Amino acid sequence: MSSDVPDVRNALPDDVRALLRERIESYEELEALLALERLRGNGKTVDELGASVHVGAPLIERALRSLEARSLIECRASAAGDRARQPEPRYFYAPASPELDGAVQALAKAYAEQPIPIIKVMSENAIQRMRTGAARAFADAFILRKDKNDG
Amino acid sequence: MAEAVYALCGVTSILCAILLLRGWRETRARLLFWASLCFIGLALDNIIVFIDFVLTPASVDLFWYRTPVALAGMLVLVYGLIRETR
Amino acid sequence: MRTFLWGVLAMACVVVAIFFFHYWRVSRDRLFAYFTVAFAAMALDWLGHALVIAADPFRAEVYSVRLFAFVVILVAIIDKNHQSRRR
Numbered sequence: 603m604s605s606d607v608p609d610v611r612n613a614l615p616d617d618v619r620a621l622l623r624e625r626i627e628s629y630e631e632l633e634a635l636l637a638l639e640r641l642r643g644n645g646k647t648v649d650e651l652g653a654s655v656h657v658g659a660p661l662i663e664r665a666l667r668s669l670e671a672r673s674l675i676e677c678r679a680s681a682a683g684d685r686a687r688q689p690e691p692r693y694f695y696a697p698a699s700p701e702l703d704g705a706v707q708a709l710a711k712a713y714a715e716q717p718i719p720i721i722k723v724m725s726e727n728a729i730q731r732m733r734t735g736a737a738r739a740f741a742d743a744f745i746l747r748k749d750k751n752d753g
Numbered sequence: 754m755a756e757a758v759y760a761l762c763g764v765t766s767i768l769c770a771i772l773l774l775r776g777w778r779e780t781r782a783r784l785l786f787w788a789s790l791c792f793i794g795l796a797l798d799n800i801i802v803f804i805d806f807v808l809t810p811a812s813v814d815l816f817w818y819r820t821p822v823a824l825a826g827m828l829v830l831v832y833g834l835i836r837e838t839r
Numbered sequence: 840m841r842t843f844l845w846g847v848l849a850m851a852c853v854v855v856a857i858f859f860f861h862y863w864r865v866s867r868d869r870l871f872a873y874f875t876v877a878f879a880a881m882a883l884d885w886l887g888h889a890l891v892i893a894a895d896p897f898r899a900e901v902y903s904v905r906l907f908a909f910v911v912i913l914v915a916i917i918d919k920n921h922q923s924r925r926r
Binding site: 755758759761762765766768769772791816820821823824827828830831834838 | 841844845847848851852854855858861902903905906908909912913916
């Protein structure tokens with residue numbers, strides 16, 4: 603591939619846009635996801651993640667649960683090992699499909715090069731989500747059995 | 754056959770109303786409240802037609818009971834949809 | 840007077856169908872497409888009341904359209920739940 607100067611303004615690929623629109627709703631979710639993606643295969647606990655992205659534990663925990671519900675990460679209770687007490691659960695990067703993995707990698711690359719367009723898209727999505735809240739509530743009302751993490 | 758149709762429509766409307774009321778309780782989104790009122794109105798319309806068919810003699814016409822109810826329900830939903838789209 | 844009321848009902852259903860159509864365009868959620876069709880059918884149902892002589896609600900021409908409308912709503916609900924389970 604030739605090394606053009608990336609025109610990120612218009613060039614956010616579709617899979618990244620879809621990822622931002624459908625599976626990432628907040629700054630905490632974005633940072634947590636990218637932190638876990640960098641680690642791949644190594645898990646972090648809630649506290650470790652909170653420390654590395656400088657976000658309080660309750661916010662990070664909510665973000666992690668959302669990401670898990672959207673098939674981007676998974677939670678595993680760590681092997682007992684040295685702790686005599688209950689093993690703390692660790693979160694691992696675990697995209698549901700290779701396409702999703704590709705989208706997250708593209709997002710990580712784009713965010714590292716130029717974070718501002720990503721932030722911009724995220725706030726546009728947030729406004730859009732607010733404006734369509736009633737319609738979404740209407741549609742979601744017809745789901746008969748709801749998990750707590752749904753959508 | 755006719756009464757089965759109206760019974761089905763009535764039950765479906767009630768189901769929608771219940772789901773929307775539950776959704777309104779969870780999300781507090783006003784639109785769902787208005788929509789559930791609409792489906793309650795539609796349910797009553799269908800139920801009254803059913804009653805008209807099954808219970809009342811041919812000489813009795815319940816039009817003026819069911820139609821205003823259906824109309825009120827529909828107008829409430831129209832109002833709710835317009836209010837929602839600021 | 841009855842025809843007028845059925846006309847108002849038909850118009851209300853048309854307006855609701857238009858709103859649902861808009862919601863479908865914006866959200867691309869299939870449920871709204873189904874509801875658009877359902878309320879459009881309900882509008883036709885009220886129109887049918889106005890057109891059919893004596894507007895007997897027990898005539899097949901009159902209630903078959905309404906049956907279609909509510910079956911579409913049931914399909915919408917079933918489809919919605921099938922969708923959300925696949926996620």
